[in-house]
Amino acid sequence: MLIKADRQDHILTLTLNDPARRNAMGNAMREELVAAMTDAAQDPQVRVVLLRGAQGSFCAGGDLTAMPPEDPATAARRLRDVGDMIRLLAGFPVPTIAVVEGAAAGMGAGLALACDYVLMAADARLLFPFTRLGLIPDGGLLATLAQRAGTSRARRILLEADVLDADACLAAGLADAVHPAADLPAAALAQAEILAGQAPLAVAALKAVLASGTPTLEAALEAEAEHQPKLFFTADFAEGKAAFRERRSPGFTGH
Structure with missing residues (x-):
C-alpha cells in the first residue's frame, strides 16, 4: 500500500x-x-x-x-x-x-x-x-x-x-x-x-472559484452572483447567522 x-x-x-x-x-x-x-x-x-x-x-x-x-x-x-x-x-x-x-x-x-x-x-x-x-x-x-x-x-x-x-x-x-x-x-x-469547522458548501464554492488562480474582478463578481444566491438559502447560512447572533460557535452540516 x-x-x-x-x-x-x-x-x-x-x-x-x-x-x-x-x-x-x-x-x-x-x-x-x-x-x-x-x-x-x-x-x-x-x-x-x-x-x-x-x-x-x-x-x-x-x-x-x-x-x-x-x-x-x-x-x-x-x-x-x-x-x-x-x-x-x-x-x-x-x-x-x-x-x-x-x-x-x-x-x-x-x-x-x-x-x-x-x-x-x-x-x-x-x-x-x-x-x-x-x-x-x-x-x-x-x-x-x-x-x-x-x-x-x-x-x-x-x-x-x-x-x-x-x-x-x-x-x-x-x-x-x-x-x-x-x-x-x-x-x-x-x-x-x-x-x-467552516461551512462546507461555502468552502467548496470558494475553492471552485480560486482553483485556477486569482480571478479577474469581472470573473470574481460573476462567481459571487452564481454562488451566493444559492448559499443564502442553505441550512448552513441559517446556522451561521443564528450562531453569530447567539455569540456561539456554529455547527455546520453541509446542507
Missing part, C-alpha cells in the same frame, strides 16, 4: 508510503493517490485533507529510475496523468494541507504547492532541481510557484534550481507556517480542526 488513508472525525490524512525511496512518486503511487483523493472528494464526512510523507520525508519527487519513459508518446501520457493529479488536488472541494517534513523535491514540491496550506518542519526544505536535470518544471510548478512567490521570484528559483530551507520558504510565501519538527503534527491537526 503506497498511500495510507486515516480519517479521524472530519479530517483525512493521506500518507505517501514508500519510505525506502523517500516516498518518490512513481506511477503506482500516483494512481493510488488519485484513487484516494477521488474517494475523499465524494465523502461528505471529509472536510479537510492532510497530505504528508511517511517517516519524516515528504516526497523525493518523480521516480528517476523510470525516466525516461519508453518513448515520447508514453512520456506524454504520463505527463497528462500527472496533470490530472495536480488538477484534482488544486481543485479539491475541501481544504488541503501539505505537512512537509524532510525534503519535498521536484514533483514533491509540486504536490505541496498545489495544496491550500503548506506547513513545514523547521528542518524541511523544498528543492527545484529541474534545470540541473535538463527538464522543465512539472507538477504545476510554473503556475503554483508564481502564484505564491510572484513571477519574478519564481523565475529565479526555477532557473537557478534552488534549494530553499523552511525559513526561506516562509519568507518567499511558499510556506504558511514553520514549526519545530516535533510540534508539526500537532500544529497541522490544529489547523485542520479550524478549517473543518
Whole structure:
C-alpha cells in the first residue's frame, strides 16, 4: 500500500508510503493517490485533507529510475496523468494541507504547492532541481510557484534550481507556517480542526472559484452572483447567522 488513508472525525490524512525511496512518486503511487483523493472528494464526512510523507520525508519527487519513459508518446501520457493529479488536488472541494517534513523535491514540491496550506518542519526544505536535470518544471510548478512567490521570484528559483530551507520558504510565501519538527503534527491537526469547522458548501464554492488562480474582478463578481444566491438559502447560512447572533460557535452540516 503506497498511500495510507486515516480519517479521524472530519479530517483525512493521506500518507505517501514508500519510505525506502523517500516516498518518490512513481506511477503506482500516483494512481493510488488519485484513487484516494477521488474517494475523499465524494465523502461528505471529509472536510479537510492532510497530505504528508511517511517517516519524516515528504516526497523525493518523480521516480528517476523510470525516466525516461519508453518513448515520447508514453512520456506524454504520463505527463497528462500527472496533470490530472495536480488538477484534482488544486481543485479539491475541501481544504488541503501539505505537512512537509524532510525534503519535498521536484514533483514533491509540486504536490505541496498545489495544496491550500503548506506547513513545514523547521528542518524541511523544498528543492527545484529541474534545470540541473535538463527538464522543465512539472507538477504545476510554473503556475503554483508564481502564484505564491510572484513571477519574478519564481523565475529565479526555477532557473537557478534552488534549494530553499523552511525559513526561506516562509519568507518567499511558499510556506504558511514553520514549526519545530516535533510540534508539526500537532500544529497541522490544529489547523485542520479550524478549517473543518467552516461551512462546507461555502468552502467548496470558494475553492471552485480560486482553483485556477486569482480571478479577474469581472470573473470574481460573476462567481459571487452564481454562488451566493444559492448559499443564502442553505441550512448552513441559517446556522451561521443564528450562531453569530447567539455569540456561539456554529455547527455546520453541509446542507
